[in-house]
Amino acid sequence: MKPRLILAYVLIPLGLIIAAVPENTTKPYKLTADELLEEVKSGTQFISPDEVAAMVISKDPSLQLIDVRSAAEFEKFSLPNTINIPLVDILNPEWEDYIHQDVKLNVFYSNSSNNANQAWMITRQLGYENNYVLQGGLNFWVKTIMNPKEPSELSPNEEIAKYNFRKGAGMALGGADVSTQPGASAPVKKPVITKRKKKKKVQGGC
Amino acid sequence: MGPLIVNEIISENTNLFLAFLIGIGFGFVLESNGFSSSRRLAGMFYGYDTTVLKVFFTAAIVGAIGLLFMSLFGWIDLSYIYINPTYLWSSIGGGVVMGAGFILGGYCPGTSVCAASIGKLDALAFIGGIFIGVFLFTEGYPLLEGFYKAKYLGSPLLNEVFNLSRGMLIFLIILAALAMFWVGEWAEKRFAHEDYKINQK
Amino acid sequence: MSKKNQKPYMNPYLGGVLLGLVLVIAFWVSGRGLGSSGAVKSAVVAGVETIAPSHAENAAFYKQYKETHPQPLKSWLVFEMLGVVVGGFLSGALAGRLKFKVEKSPKITNKTRIVFAVIGGILFGFGSQLGRGCTSGSALTGMAVLSVGGFVSMAAIFGTAFMLAYFARKLWI
Known part of the structure; x- marks a missing residue:
């Protein structure tokens, strides 16, 4: 058989297949299921309301709050300086620069921590870093920061300090005057922002 | 998974070493096909x-199909593949000069190096010429810069221009290429030359 | 051909498939295709930097090139072209094609052939820089990634060569 015909018999079916199948536009997962499970088990993605409150009050420029609830819910109530990326929209390329970056510390929140955690799982599986989840979500935030429960007189000093901080923070965020100095007693354990390694730009051409 | 260098599976130096191995494959295939012979090229x-x-069209098609299948299987991320930018005027102008x-020279840069490696002296002269030509360009760059950067179109893909999927365009190119091969084989008989014999399997 | 005992060349379709596979490997490993003239550019820049460092610091092209390529000779294409020399030599050695000679049409002298080879080289070298890549870097690789630039280069190179073929026919047939 002529080599040209052999080539035709090989290339035409391959060409037909490649013309018929849709292009693969999915992004490859960077983390395996096992790796992700390890992270989920350790729970390092959670960041407590106290930590977030401290950063909000000190106007920490590295903090970026991201509301993953729907736009309607976002309109009704949101934390200060928050951007709204509804969970259903998380893979929209428009938002990629926000959730795939190495400058800011992103904190996802929703009413509970469920939706925020789902957003985190998706971004984490894509290998994105610096994304965290507000522990307990807005419900827990309101309970702890906005309406903190007064500890009893016999509580240890840390409890009282914590209460004072929360009360101050709640007032600060609620717009009232702050009498206490919240920054001082705030827990300062802040997740470290890991610099994302810049993908090497491939060079080419002659 | 791929490209390996982008996903940092291999180091920069390994990349250069693999470039050397890829070059060996490149040179070997070129020479085995007689690209070391200027009369064959001309x-x-x-x-x-x-x-x-x-060779040229088969290779381009295999390359294009290969990339799409690898992307389909998730072996390579096409968004990291280098796409040469299109500057329309300098592309055409450069192409005309190269043509x-x-x-006149009977080689292109890759084939001349390959031909020189088996002792073709005309290829050596051609390589000398390339050096002069590149030097003329780098020295004359201030004069040429305007033309060199004119009509920049970004890095468009041909299938986007025709509003087709990549696979569909490749299929059409396969059909066109097979037709050209048929014409080529016809031409080889029609324009055969008594002092030149095609010596291939 | 002159030598009777020379082994035949590979079938061109098989050769094309193999070349395509080399190309795919290059994409998979390094995210880029093949090329050649860029290696010459690296060598020219490195040469100018060594011979006339002050000139290299002032002229626009070298300055721009230096920014993206701190070590011009430590580039992918330079290593790839070194490989081409080895690969071509191996193939030539296996097929018994190693021989110093000038290949040309019987109608012209060796001197004419060499002169035209140099002229062709100058044009190709210059054109490859203007067009951002030669037949391998721009046309072959560009076509494999379906880039418009690749097809434009290919059409311009081969179209011009076809148009001028008549005037250069004495060189080849």
Whole structure:
């Protein structure tokens, strides 16, 4: 058989297949299921309301709050300086620069921590870093920061300090005057922002 | 998974070492196909030997299909593949100058290096010429910069221009290429030359 | 051909498939295709930097090139082209094609052939820089990634060569 015909018999079916199948536009997962499970088990993605409150009050420029609830819910109530990326929209390329970056510390929140955690799982599986989840979500935030429960007189000093901080923070965020100095007693354990390694730009051409 | 260098599976130096191995494959295939012979290369333009057409288009098609299948299987992320930018005027202008160089010199840069490696002295002269030509360009760059950067179109893909999927475009290119191969084989008989014999399997 | 005992060349379609596979490997490993003239550019820049460092610091092209390529000779294409020399030599050695000679049409002298080879080289070298890549870097690789630039280069190179073929016919047939 002529080599040209052999080539035709090989290339035409391959060409037909490649013309018929849709292009693969999915992004490859960077983390395996096992790796992700390890992270989920350790729970390092959670960041407590106290930590977030401290950063909000000190106007920490590295903090970026991201509301993953729907736009309607976002309109009704949101934390200060928050951007709204509804969970259903998380893979929209428009938002990629926000959730795939190495400058800011992103904190996802929703009413509970469920939706925020789902957003985190998706971004984490894509290998994105610096994304965290507000522990307990807005419900827990309101309970702890906005309406903190007064500890009893016999509580240890840390409890009282914590209460004072929360009360101050709640007032600060609620717009009232702050009498206490919240920054001082705030827990300062802040997740470290890991610099994302810049993908090497491939060079080419002659 | 791929490209390995982008996903940092291999180091920069390994990349260079693999470039050397890839080059060996490149040179070996070029030479085995007779791209080390200027008369064979030039035969393309007179019809007596259309090897260049066949090898060139088959390789481009295999490359294109290969990339799409690898992407389909998730082995390579196409968004990291280098796409050469299109500056329309300098692309055409450069191509015209290269075409003239091709027909007068009988080689292109890759094939001349390959030919020189088996002792073709005309290829050595051609390589000397390339050095002079590149030097003229780098020295004359301030004068040429305007033309060099004119009509920048970004890095468009041909299938986007025609509003087709990549696979569909490749399929059409396969059909066009097979038709050209048929014409090429016809031309080899039609324009055969008594002092030049195609010696291939 | 002159030598009777020379082994035949590979079938061009098989050769094309193999070349395509080399190309795919290059994409998979390094995210880029093949090329050649860029290696010459690296060598020219490195040469100018060594011979006339002050000139290299002032002229626009070298300055721009230096920014993206701190070590011009430590580039992918330079290593790839070194490989081409080895690969071509191996193939030539296996097929018994190693021989110093000038290949040309019987109608012209060796001197004419060499002169035209140099002229062709100058044009090709210049054109490859203007067009951002030669037949391998721009046309072959560009076509494999379906870039418009690749197809434009290919059409311009081969179209011009076809148009000029008539005037250069004495060189080849």
